[in-house]
Amino acid sequence: MSDTKEGTLLLVDDDNSFRQRLDLTLSRRGYDVLAAAGLAEARSLAATSKPTHAVLDMRLEDGSGLDLVGELRAANPGIRIVMLTGYGNLATAVAAVKAGAVDYLAKPADPDDIIKALDANSGDKPAPPEDPMSADRVRWEHIQRVYELCDRNVSETARRLKMHRRTLQRILAKRSPQ
Structure with missing residues (x-):
């Protein structure tokens, strides 16, 4: 594990260009980023590195990032996990948070929003939406x-x-x- 100030972050997304851009941005912000395209690769990286943070895509070619939430939380109860999805719906957001994710963001998520979610204190409540759902x-x-x-x-x-x-x-x- 690197001695960066933010910790080790597991980034799992099957969209290569998005994953590479996010990897670069998060690395510049002080995270030691381990990037994976799927569940099998992510499990292997998580087993050897014990990440302190994770950014997971909901739908991957070899399964669901939601499956990884419980596994990561079992290995490190203090891990901060943010779920990303291009197919946002309320049911998956609730499932992600119940499984242990700290936030759920729609893709393409802004890197600053991802970092805010990763760094937010557990007691922080998000501001009410400016434009609530109809x-x-x-x-x-x-x-x-x-x-x-x-x-x-x-x-x-x-x-x-x-x-x-x-x-x-x-x-x-x-x-x-x-």
């Missing part, structure tokens, strides 16, 4: 959460939400409301 967006997030909980089964999701399957299919086909 009621349509909250509804869409709820539908997405139930859809994910039903393993992306449209018929089962429609049954649980008590809505017609075709109506649900139309909602799922649309982009998320702002």
